[in-house]
Amino acid sequence: MSIQDVFDAARYLSETANELKSQHLHIEVGDDFETYAQIVKEGRPEQPLGPPFDPRKQFLPAARGIWIVGRNGKGALVHTQAMRLLDLYDQTLARYLTSRFGDFPPGGMGIDHDGSWFRPGPGAAKITGRAVYHGEMWLKDDSAYRGRGLIDLLARFSFLTAMLHWQPDFLFGFMLRPVARRGLAEREGYMHCDPYCLSWKIDGRNEPLDCNMVWMAQEDMRHIMHVPTRQMNVAIAAE
Secondary structure, three states: OOHHHHHHHHHHHHHHHHHHHHOOOEEEEEOOHHHHHHHHHHHOOOOOOOHHHOOOOOOOOHHHEEEEEEEOOOOOEEEEEEEEEEEEOOOOHHHHHHHHHHHOOOOOOOEEEEEEEEOOOHHHHHOOEEEEEEEEEEEOOOOOOOOOOHHHHHHHHHHHHHHHHHOOOEEEEEEEHHHHHOOHHHHHOOOEEEEEEEEEEEOOOOOOEEEEEEEEEHHHHHHHHOOOHHHHHHHHHHO
């Protein structure tokens, strides 16, 4: 990243935080995942903490992880997301996940690992270096927050935070295939997708949870960073 990129990212991050605040969403950022686990336990009981960000199951030092939460004017939790940095200098994400995809299951479900699989797509074969995993995306199921374009701004906030904190080469995440196909991947800002690359066999269910891998390179993040927030504001007003 150039000095200009850093300057722009800091400015756009401040603008995004102010826009979220104008929508009565107050953002808090941290790197202590014991604290995050307690926040989720108390404020998001309907969706347990995902294993990739559970400090009881993962080593998450402050330099390697960031969590983001949003609260309403009364202090109630209405949003979460989190990121962790993976160093892939000696391998591709395809190779890493072929043996380690079991480290990234959905939370609150019994996983049949023998019946689950990961099949790397072309994107996973390109991703290497400093790669950020983005997950824990949750917005309270309430008309005060859903359907207002907030997810666009919240994802933008996380991308800008990752750029300033880590200057990653890539950023990736997994998204349920039906959700991704309804347009959420594009709304969050992801510019690339490896479809149908991950499938979770859930204990007691006949149908698996099939996922797409969504991802961006650093140049994609720089492009998304320069999309004016006023265009997002128009989307919010139109919904």
